[in-house]
Amino acid sequence: MRFTTDTSSDGVRERLFVLGEIPGALWTPDGTARPRPLVLLGHGGGEHKKAPAVLARAHRLVAECGFAVVAPDVPGHGDRPVHEEYDRLATANQARIEAGAEPAPLLAEFHALVARRTVPEWRSVLDAVQRLDDVGAGPVGYWGVSLGCGLGVPFVAAEPRVRAAVLGLGGALASAEQAARITVPVEFLLQWDDERVPRAAGLALFEAFASTEKTLHANPGRHGDVPAFETDGALRFFTRHLG
Amino acid sequence: MRFTTDTSSDGVRERLFVLGEIPGALWTPDGTARPRPLVLLGHGGGEHKKAPAVLARAHRLVAECGFAVVAPDVPGHGDRPVHEEYDRLATANQARIEAGAEPAPLLAEFHALVARRTVPEWRSVLDAVQRLDDVGAGPVGYWGVSLGCGLGVPFVAAEPRVRAAVLGLGGALASAEQAARITVPVEFLLQWDDERVPRAAGLALFEAFASTEKTLHANPGRHGDVPAFETDGALRFFTRHLG
Numbered sequence: 382m383r384f385t386t387d388t389s390s391d392g393v394r395e396r397l398f399v400l401g402e403i404p405g406a407l408w409t410p411d412g413t414a415r416p417r418p419l420v421l422l423g424h425g426g427g428e429h430k431k432a433p434a435v436l437a438r439a440h441r442l443v444a445e446c447g448f449a450v451v452a453p454d455v456p457g458h459g460d461r462p463v464h465e466e467y468d469r470l471a472t473a474n475q476a477r478i479e480a481g482a483e484p485a486p487l488l489a490e491f492h493a494l495v496a497r498r499t500v501p502e503w504r505s506v507l508d509a510v511q512r513l514d515d516v517g518a519g520p521v522g523y524w525g526v527s528l529g530c531g532l533g534v535p536f537v538a539a540e541p542r543v544r545a546a547v548l549g550l551g552g553a554l555a556s557a558e559q560a561a562r563i564t565v566p567v568e569f570l571l572q573w574d575d576e577r578v579p580r581a582a583g584l585a586l587f588e589a590f591a592s593t594e595k596t597l598h599a600n601p602g603r604h605g606d607v608p609a610f611e612t613d614g615a616l617r618f619f620t621r622h623l624g
Numbered sequence: 625m626r627f628t629t630d631t632s633s634d635g636v637r638e639r640l641f642v643l644g645e646i647p648g649a650l651w652t653p654d655g656t657a658r659p660r661p662l663v664l665l666g667h668g669g670g671e672h673k674k675a676p677a678v679l680a681r682a683h684r685l686v687a688e689c690g691f692a693v694v695a696p697d698v699p700g701h702g703d704r705p706v707h708e709e710y711d712r713l714a715t716a717n718q719a720r721i722e723a724g725a726e727p728a729p730l731l732a733e734f735h736a737l738v739a740r741r742t743v744p745e746w747r748s749v750l751d752a753v754q755r756l757d758d759v760g761a762g763p764v765g766y767w768g769v770s771l772g773c774g775l776g777v778p779f780v781a782a783e784p785r786v787r788a789a790v791l792g793l794g795g796a797l798a799s800a801e802q803a804a805r806i807t808v809p810v811e812f813l814l815q816w817d818d819e820r821v822p823r824a825a826g827l828a829l830f831e832a833f834a835s836t837e838k839t840l841h842a843n844p845g846r847h848g849d850v851p852a853f854e855t856d857g858a859l860r861f862f863t864r865h866l867g
Contacts, residue, residue, distance in 0.1 A: 597840065
């Protein structure tokens, strides 16, 4: 793990790093080196480790909860090179959707393909980051919606260090089987008028989690319209389960 | 409005009152007489103004938010005499359910009947309580699930002073039409495995609210299993909209 920058603002230290082929960002509270909860943020499609929404969320988790936060770039995003196979598939899918195909199954298949790579990558990111003095082996949370849900469900299912997850804007098509292996508390965000994920598919994914504590937060609006107060809710959820 | 008792504990003043035929309880913060937000609590079936869940919720709204809280007894509940017509109907419904009838339509019809009486009663309670120096004409919220939802939807639809409502554990059968007249923010609680309200009916009631801000919180479990953290959520919801 190689750090490329190390800066600080408003009590939040930000280090960009490269771990093998994976570029990522790590945020920690300035100061004391002690073990603390760690949240891994999975960004959305077309976003990256320092997209405004990711950055804002990371800063709040550090400043308000005292957690460490890490966000890796997904292959083909941020500082990573174009991934030819994914790129070809995405272009082909776009053409099929324009020709009238249902987007949901194509998206689900694509997420499942990418997850076969990101699950081991993210596990190695946890390994590396938890070796740092100011992160340590505390409880881990996961936050990711949309692409971050498609990749997050298999990650949370596979990684026993994850003790609580905020997921959402995803459907059951690709991930119901893995969701059924998730038993940690889940807060699941659903947009009632999501133009990309059919409502029934979102409800079915919520249904699929084996967690005894899972809570569905549904709000009106389209895929991109998750209300700001859900970030407050997510912070409280993580505080309750990791804090 | 006649007060029958006036006590105080842990900074929360409790006054029991009778307004015409309506017995009720009013909780306010000890001390300063100034206008403040007021939450009307509608209790559940078989409960009353001082049922443990109602009391606990009232104390938190006063102590943590500084609000005033009022809870009237529903006819046939608490300190009110048995209401012969309702009682006869409830007994007849119980017999029909035992003979295999669907409970939801019977319950919905019953709630609609009782609401024709409680809506004007609760409006007169607001009138009386808001005349007090330590309540005043601040913004009003409504909290009620189950019976409190069946009676609350028509109340919130009819009463322009209500600016935010927590509702839930109710279905669309009786109240979809009135729900469509509600435009204030709504937090709606749904139990995923509710044995009394079919899931689709609960989702349909959430769908029916005309509010641009409405948020559905669904949790696993039966009718009576709403998790304790939803009370925290309701407090924050009221603080956001009335505070």
